[in-house]
Amino acid sequence: MNKEYIQKICEILSQIDDLAQPVAEAKKVDIPEEMEQSKVEVNHDTSKRYDPEFKKMVVHLHKEEKWKFRQITEKYGVSKATITKWCSDARYENAALMKVKEKEIETMQKDYEKVKEENAFLKKIVFMMFEKAMGGVQA
Numbered sequence: 001m002n003k004e005y006i007q008k009i010c011e012i013l014s015q016i017d018d019l020a021q022p023v024a025e026a027k028k029v030d031i032p033e034e035m036e037q038s039k040v041e042v043n044h045d046t047s048k049r050y051d052p053e054f055k056k057m058v059v060h061l062h063k064e065e066k067w068k069f070r071q072i073t074e075k076y077g078v079s080k081a082t083i084t085k086w087c088s089d090a091r092y093e094n095a096a097l098m099k100v101k102e103k104e105i106e107t108m109q110k111d112y113e114k115v116k117e118e119n120a121f122l123k124k125i126v127f128m129m130f131e132k133a134m135g136g137v138q139a
Contacts, residue, residue, distance in 0.1 A: 055086045055089075056090070058072055058078055059083075059090045063090075069084075
């Protein structure tokens, strides 16, 4: 989630709190003092970014090396949801790359067939020229 999205959610939650406050006062709900003090402001650092090489390494560990989510989370501090997303992204990137490579192979095969045909044609011309040259010498 980006920062603007999180800020918008916080604004909406604040508005909900403002709307709920008159209702709580009307019902005369008393919040125990110990609960009031136990409020903890959670500040998740969603701006943390990982470089592409790190992502590839984690995906490789999970997919190729068969590491469990728990092992990766303990060693690198990346959540299961994040690893799952990276694996999914990598799958789509690989599929797109495969399509590009298939098109390249198809183009190369067409070029190869064209070169083969040109080579066969040139062999015929050389053979005909050689035949004329040999025929002229013998005659």
